[in-house]
Amino acid sequence: MLSAILVMAGIGLVLGAILGWASIKFRVEDDPLVEKIDAVLPQTQCGQCGFPGCKPYAEAIARGEADINKCPPGGEEGVKHLAELLGVEPKPLGEGLEPKPKAVAVIDENTCIGCTLCIQACPVDAIVGAAKQMHVIVASQCTGCELCLPPCPVDCIHMEVIKEDVATWKWRYPIHTMKQVE
């Protein structure tokens, strides 16, 4: 038991160290505005904004080259945040962009041929598996970006909308009848 804990702790430390080192080594020029914008973006990394990920979109906004209403996963809420951050007026989401309910990708285990194409496509390494072995998506890490759908040669990946459960349920906006005061 103890050795198992130590091994896990060790793996954790090593990965942590790599990540830490990577975050220092690969830090793109430390532009505080880009960081701030990136912090507001949902990190789905889906590319619907027309940029290859959230960070590039953040950079484009910071350079003044992209509008703030291009990110569907962020929704109106996200646009509002960006508007506040940049001190501009919020606006509706861009033409043809619409937020979808949050979903995760699921691989049909009997159809998957283990080609690893989806692993390469996933921007957040949420898919585990090896060549010629069935792949699995770790739901808690999947951002729902849908980038793994097109590369799959046997169309075995589909999106499942995340259902509300007791833990994620939210109290509804109270419906209370306001009496008219004459």
Added chain:
Amino acid sequence: MTRKLFTFNGGVHPEGHKDVSNATPIANLPLLPRYVVPLRQHIGTPARALVQVGDTVLRGQMIGAAEGYVSTAVHAPTSGRVVALEPHEVPHPSGLADMCVVIESDGLDQAVEFQPLDWRNLDPSALRNRIRDLGLAGLGGAVFPSFIKLNPEGGGIDTLILNGAECEPWITCDDRLMRERAAEILQGVAVMRHMLGAREVLIGIEDNKPEAIAAMRAAAAGEAEVIAEVVSIRTLYPTGGGKQLTYILTGRETPTGGRSTDVGAQVFNIGTAYALYRAVALGEPMLSRVVTVTGHVAAPGNYEARLGTPVADLLQAAGGALPGSVGKLVGGPMMGFELENDAEDNAAPLTKAVNCIIVKHPDLFPAKPSALPCIRCGACARACPADLQPFEMYWFSRAKDFGKAQSYDLFDCIECGCCSFVCPSHIPLVDFFRFAKSEIWERERHKHDADQARTRHEFKDFRLEREKKEKAEKLAAKVAENKARDAATAAAIAGNAESADPEAERKKAILQAALDRAKKAKESIAPQNTDNLSPAVAKQIEEIEARRTQADTRPEHEEGK
């Protein structure tokens, strides 16, 4: 001996309705044919199921193990067979289903062997683990895993407070428990005191429960070991709030965003102390609790029922709902919630969190008049025991300006309902605060997910970059190697013209190298991204692989035929 007591600001005096249910002794429910045991009965991560459909279980057998730190176990309420492991209705304001183990009794009620705990000599952390595995969670309604609260965390806790205030209207289960089982409660208190190393033990009881105060005082007087002081406190809702009770008894104010432990006090409900007695002295897991069934029922009173008892059976034990009833409340009228899906065959079960079921009748619970605009009269602020400004929080919650709402200390709101109770405009203020809080929590969750995704994405980019670099380096090395070898071969040819065909030699060498490479590559094929898997995912992969092997072998068999 009179102790100086303190009075918090605000508070209200709702009608008690305690006498409806507190006159009769706690009654036991008969063994039922079916129990529905939710795996999530506490705050934190739900328990992980240890049984499968078809398994036979014994009373007290652990059927769900604590998962992660903030969690605790659940146990089988009787002996029988697991007939389902599925989402099932539970008492929750959402009305959503949650994972439950459904057990069909075999009628024998056979138990596993219970082993009392030698709490004075057990290692503290081992003792806490046992208490976790016995499934103890706070029975006051918050159901926080008890073993965590019993950790002295460096010994800063000098005061142990027992909450017998039971300030919420209608509810009388703690009242009856104190009247009938005072000595046992105090035995549980002794264990708590031992574990926390607390110097002082204060038991706060509202003065509308004179019998309970007398019973507890009598028991405390006879007890040599626990020096507990039973303190009668003025009846004023919400004296039973943890921070409020701590202030009343000690004068210590819990800081904003803090807990009572920050000021050296740990608060437990009376019922939890009793459950701890059963756990330690008898070795019995948390299998049942006392619950008040009151309101518009034939025989209102308190019932000791096994966890997992369907609410319908509870009501039946209380003589059934009387004609004209309209819905049920779980908990009290100030802080409780409507039981959704109010069908007669209501299958939602009793859990550790449920201290009361109230059957409503329009005479007892008249419909609230519709709300009027806020007139900023300040009545809500005067009533608020947490010294908040509800009308400001309401204003911003209603406008969904959550940042502003939070800046008025929204998260210090204990959702006691005093503000809604006094508001002359009948605004359901607490509903807005609950709404705002859960929106903010969701935002926090999304933020956390986004941060994780960002890190993972950056790591992937880093990995790709590194692989690219490594590939380039390898290529360069290869080119250099080839060049060197070509040069060497040329030199050899020049030096020894009689040797065997050099071209053939060279080809053979290349072939051998390629074979070696292929062999090596084959050996080193390993699943990607498979380190650091959670056991659940690992298991999932295993199961899937098993299914696949089956699926794979089948067609081969058929071809072979």
